[in-house]
Amino acid sequence: MPAFTRIDHIGIACHDLDATARFYRDTYGFEVTHTETNEEQGVREAMLRINGTDDGGASYLQLLEPIRADSPVAKFLAKSGEGVHHIAFGTADVAGAAAAVGERGVRVLGDPRTGSMGSLITFLHPKDCGGVLTELVESAAKPDGHA
Template sequence: MISRIDHIGIVCRDLDDTVEFYRATHGFELCHVEVIESQGVREAMLKVGATDDGAASYIQLLEPVREDSAVSAWLAENGPGVHHIAFGTDDVEAESERLKARGIRPIFDPPGTGSRGTRVTFLHPRDCHGVLTELVTLP
């Protein structure tokens, strides 16, 4: 089952500039930067705060590194802004199967590897009232 909001994904044109904005404006802590070759993005994770169970919530900033990536196409069509919401779950495979049984289509089936060694899948926005939704299991 879903246990928390893991992060909000935001697409940007200039990752370094956008990281500096969130650090200077809101005081968020930069805790991870990685290129995810399989998705054609460079990401930065900014820690927003901890929850009662010790888990954190994050803002994930995404900058496309290839013209043929899905994020690059999204940026060209929509401009910078909120891209997706990610929910944490203890078992992304089981949660994906549960939702698939309800008619919600996973985009990565089976789930794949995300940043920070996480297991992830995305759920089709047409099945989630127009919201691209990610499921994340921490390593």
């Protein structure tokens, strides 16, 4: 199985992306290093790079604000309120890793698709992962950490 070599990010659902980014900057000194809108997932997101990792990547906080009421993050907020939405592990081969994890009986939620900063991602069913919605991430490129 392709190895999982880092905590890639922690995804945090929020109602107001800009206010939450300000909170992380003012409280901890964490800066937004990337923003984008993912239409497919229905979110506006901000990536805050926290540290580099010894696989040549980096660990981020990912702040997520829904852009429509039927997005998964909007439903999460309606049910659970603001807080940690998912965690993500980095691998060099998300398709291979997802196939191997699937063979272990964990439900993989869809084929690899585009995530933050051009990465390839998929998700694992939280009911198969001890209540933790878990994302698998293959970065778009190596030299600059995550991206």
